[in-house]
Amino acid sequence: MISIDQVSKTFSARSAGGWFARGRKQPVHAVQNVSVQAANGCITGLLGANGAGKTTTLRMLGGLLLPDSGHITVDGISVAQAPRQALARMGLLGDAHGLYPRLTARENIVYFGRLQGMTPEAAHARADELSRLLDMAGILERRTEGFSQGERMKTALARALVHDPANIVLDEPTNGLDVLATRALREALRHLCSPEGGSKCVVLSTHIMQEVELLCEQVVVVSHGRSVATGTVPELLAQAQAARFEDAFVTLAFPQAQSHAGAAV
Numbered sequence: 698m699i700s701i702d703q704v705s706k707t708f709s710a711r712s713a714g715g716w717f718a719r720g721r722k723q724p725v726h727a728v729q730n731v732s733v734q735a736a737n738g739c740i741t742g743l744l745g746a747n748g749a750g751k752t753t754t755l756r757m758l759g760g761l762l763l764p765d766s767g768h769i770t771v772d773g774i775s776v777a778q779a780p781r782q783a784l785a786r787m788g789l790l791g792d793a794h795g796l797y798p799r800l801t802a803r804e805n806i807v808y809f810g811r812l813q814g815m816t817p818e819a820a821h822a823r824a825d826e827l828s829r830l831l832d833m834a835g836i837l838e839r840r841t842e843g844f845s846q847g848e849r850m851k852t853a854l855a856r857a858l859v860h861d862p863a864n865i866v867l868d869e870p871t872n873g874l875d876v877l878a879t880r881a882l883r884e885a886l887r888h889l890c891s892p893e894g895g896s897k898c899v900v901l902s903t904h905i906m907q908e909v910e911l912l913c914e915q916v917v918v919v920s921h922g923r924s925v926a927t928g929t930v931p932e933l934l935a936q937a938q939a940a941r942f943e944d945a946f947v948t949l950a951f952p953q954a955q956s957h958a959g960a961a962v
């Protein structure tokens with residue numbers, strides 16, 4: 698179970714400046730009081746447009762950035778106070794997959810397992826198990842150098858899952874995947890959330906409406922750094938009084954644009 702409670706993060710970004718002057722520092726309020734409650738056995742989606750604050754929120758969840766305020770716990774363990782214990786309970790798939798190109802897919806997975814304290818035998822057995830789940834038999838013994846986007850994603854996901862974490866966090870997992878790879882990923886995530894797959898808690902970020910409609914039991918709409926709506930897809934449709942999910946998203950995420958559009962008609 699993952700709980701993100703009223704988390705905020707402001708960056709300091711420098712403007713261009715002139716020939717001889719350095720640009721002035723400007724605050725970028727990337728995340729402002731975002732809250733996400735993600736239950737076990739459930740896929741929770743953070744849905745937002747480009748720059749909405751999804752990656753920053755997930756980076757704070759993964760302990761890569763410290764929030765300015767707010768609190769994040771994983772199975773009740775505070776990420777800020779006990780990062781090692783919290784991270785041990787999470788499998789993280791970021792946007793950069795960072796595989797070792799000279800190692801095979803299996804070696805990449807086993808290496809991570811060893812870093813998580815697994816014995817070589819257990820890590821190899823788990824690599825075999827994940828290879829079956831993610832349909833990796835054809836690439837498991839190949840060096841990852843030259844892997845396609847989909848092959849890299851599968852290997853990185855297997856590596857993130859090697860220690861069988863109870864919580865799985867994925868930043869834009871279907872980016873660059875074709876329809877078959879996307880379907881395979883959806884199947885794998887559904888299995889992991891089912892009782893047979895261990896009733897994992899899955900949190901993913903995306904800007905793809907269809908992904909959310911097909912996959913997520915719970916949705917948090919993020920806009921301009923804020924969580925502006927939470928619910929199931931039918932609940933969000935009802936809240937926005939929309940028939941199509943895309944319309945519901947635009948209404949919920951950009952209410953001002955909607956009212957301006959309405960005023961212009």
Ligand SMILES: Nc1ncnc2c1ncn2[C@@H]1O[C@H](COP(=O)(O)OP(=O)(O)OP(=O)(O)O)[C@@H](O)[C@H]1O
Nearest residue numbers: 708710725727745746747748749750751752753754
């Ligand atoms: N290190 C940083 N320094 C300055 N600004 C940053 C930094 N990281 C993120 N931001 C800004 O914070 C805002 C939120 O960025 P973030 O990457 O979290 O959005 P996102 O929802 O993941 O977007 P996308 O879908 O485009 O990846 C953006 O305006 C971005 O420019």
